[in-house]
Amino acid sequence: MPVALPTSEPSAAAEKGSSLWHDAWLRLRKNRLAVFGAASLIVIAVACFLGPLVTPFHYEEQQLDLRASPPMAELVNIYRPEDLSAPFSWSYVARLRVDREFDRTGDAEAAFARLQKGESVTLGTRIYKLAPHRHILGTDTLGRDLFVRILSGGRVSLGVGLAATFVALTIGVVYGAVAGYFGGMLDTVMMRIVDIIYSLPFTIFVILLMVFFGRDIYLLFVAIGAVEWLTMARIVRSQVMATKRMEYVEAARSLGFGSRRIIFRHILPNVLGPVIVYSTLTIPAVMLLEAFLSFLGLGVQPPMSSWGVLIKEGAEKMEDFPWLLIYPGVVFSWTLFSLNFLGDGLRDALDVRSSAD
């Protein structure tokens, strides 16, 4: 029998190896920016999906009297004396200060002091009382709570980002892997089809889809995914072409494995690194596309919102009500930065060249 290696000790328990995925995970954990990005994304996602359930306002609830109230404005409920059960109108302290009716009372400052202490103030036929809630990010031009709209818009934006990326990933990986693995004429035909679809103007493609199938948010996922998979297919194809020449793929062929097993079990796990990284960079691209489509009126329809819609609306009112642009913009940019940090971190962590050999 062959020489036993010095490592063979009598212990029979199998030693656990550390996989490349595990090593990559350890490297990723050391990358502070990537961890920060991942943590941010989790916070944003949890807030978007759970937040609207616990806030006192609903995203389509309009308070037309409170149009464009600034962030953290102290809300005031206004009652008629005959009906104290529900306010008949709303306002906020800063606006009341410039209200002429309020001024006529003579001692406006004393009235505001009482109001802000929580006491009710009777002025003419109106009773004013401080409301228990505030709109922490203010309201939009229809008096809807901006914070809740950002959170519920985030559901749409993140949902579109994830779903469309998933569609792109599935189609692109399978298509690219088949083209790259079999090569030859099949590859040529498949990639020329990709080129042709690439050359179609995206907007027209989406408009056609919308016209034929009606406006539907799920269709939006599909439409964006149907465009984004092209780049994914090209990336996967080139990676597969490089990997299929590796000796372990030849070894798999000489062991008599079928093409499907070789592609999915041997080649794809080894090309997933660039694919994962590209996916994290596709999500922000998709979210921007959704914003663009919504801007054209092809995306989500009111009263639903998305970050793209909010930013578009904010940009229109930027001079008068800057918070309508600033807060959605900050949340959107924060998300994009987080995704990019995470993507960069993943790229470094999954890089084969930097992995221990």
Next chain:
Amino acid sequence: MPEPILELRDVKTHFPVHRGLLFKQQAGTVKAVDGVTLSLGRGEVLGLVGESGCGKSTLARTILQLVPTTGGAVILEGKNLTQGSEMEVREVRRDLQMVFQDPYASLNPRKTVFDTLAEPLRVHRICAAEAVSARVSDLLTRVGLAPRLMKKYPHEFSGGQRQRIAIARALALNPKVIVADEPVSALDVSIQAQILNLLSSLCRTMDLSLIFIAHDLSVVKHISDRVAVMYLGKIVELGPAVDVIERPSHPYTRALISAIPRHDPEVERGRRRIVLPGDPPSPINPPAGCTFHPRCPYAQERCKAAFPPMIGVAPGHEAACVRIGEI
């Protein structure tokens, strides 16, 4: 000679060379393997030597049908592999396995040793599901690795250990023939001997036949029963290992052998190296006649006419040179 298990009959593997980006034109053909006839006996170790680029690795891949064959026949136990359907070839190929040159590239980095060895057993249903683990342990023990390492990944092993894993994988399907394509040239010299000993003891204990490819004659001499010397896609000399290395007949073999340094300083001082002028010619456009003639110190006008047939030198020892008796 024992009854052959594997026969190559005039095997040719040519690759087209394309030129142009849009309108591809065939600019030529690389004749990587150009008419190789060989036979491998049961339990025999055949060494295949030649310099880089002479087609050794392509021949190995041709035998395993990993590259399409241009002509000739690869016959394993009477079945011609070049004419079978994909499914048939896959079936027959179980009896024919390969050990690759670079153990750093030949193991899937994302699979544990256990997965690498268990996959062929499962795909080909070599043994019952509950016996897989025991069979993997057995394979690892056979190649001198501790079974407790089976949950580890390739990057956690040294080059020599990886090559042992690659050998274990080749053994998984109980093959009859193993083609080892320079299995030791990527390894440390101290490890080379271990792997060579492992291969030759496996051949004896498991009744394997082995085609052992190398560019190093001293390695081949150590392990082979017979040696074939390859030059530019053709076999130029074939014979028992000791004969070929002690009494080389073909001028090319002589030059190769003269390049081996000797252990004994006395002999080494007297060693006269035959230095071949020039580089090996391009396999796209090989010289007419004997492909070796532009570099051959004994070349004559008639060498340019046709590639010489194999001529017997001694029993079982033949060389492709017209001047065998004269030089």
